[in-house]
Amino acid sequence: MKRWQKKYAAHLMLLILLSLTAIPFEAIAGSIGPAAAFRNEVLRTSTGEAPLVSVMEAKDLPGQLVTVQGVVVKNQVRIRGGKRSVHIQDETGGIHIYDYRGPDAKAGNRIQVTGVVGDRQGLLEIRPTAAPIQVLQKNKSVPAPSSLQMADLNHAGRAEALKGQLVKLPGQMKELPAGPTDGVYRIPVADEAGNVITLVAMEGLLDLHEIRVGGTYEITGILSQYETYEIIPQSPADLVAINPNK
DSSP states (O other): OHHHHHHHHHHHHHHHHHHHSSSOHHHHHHHHHHHHHHHHHHHHTSBTTBOBOOHHHHHTOTTSEEEEEEEEOSOOEEOGGGOEEEEEEETTEEEEEESOOSSOOOTTOEEEEEEEEEEETTEEEEEEOSSOOEEEESSOOOOOOEEOOGGGGGSHHHHHHHTTSEEEEEEEEOOOOSSOBTTEEEEEEEOTTOOEEEEEEETTTSOGGGOOTTOEEEEEEEEEEESEEEEEOOSGGGEEEEETTO
């Protein structure tokens, strides 16, 4: 009898305490069971010690090693020093993969990347480690661009939620640069209220002779940031004249 009391006294005390609280037992059990099961699943499907997380979760883990999966929204491009740049999206958001070191990534490829989440002048990105980058699927549907107005850039919640994703917005060309800087053209684009975003185009991507200062265009590209917000088109078709003569 005494042995039974010692063995089960702690259990009885816990049940009494639970019955006196306002927290339903189902809530306590739910917070322990499914969450723990999810964490175990993440660890089982991760690469090394990098947990498999969504893009949104990765953005909350700066400085940490993570694994993400997503669909490439635009073909990879070469940037400074010949390094490759790729943008991917999943159902939670988009993110830049800086210094991509895997097999050729084409729009519609679903890839898995392991790397450290870093911040580059306000832009969160993943910097891959030596772990192999995998192409999981090909010919996936590329997410449609989200419509955006430049006034939305004044609302941090709206802009930050779309940063790293494919967007489209209208804007008027304010001026054209005399030439590229570090291999890119940086073109200020504004709306009627004076909100400005920078169009960043790789050298050779756009024919500047076809662009009219003062003209209004619909621009499709990746919403990015380098101190201020940028939009990065990746083909001539990403620039469509709405009213090229004004």
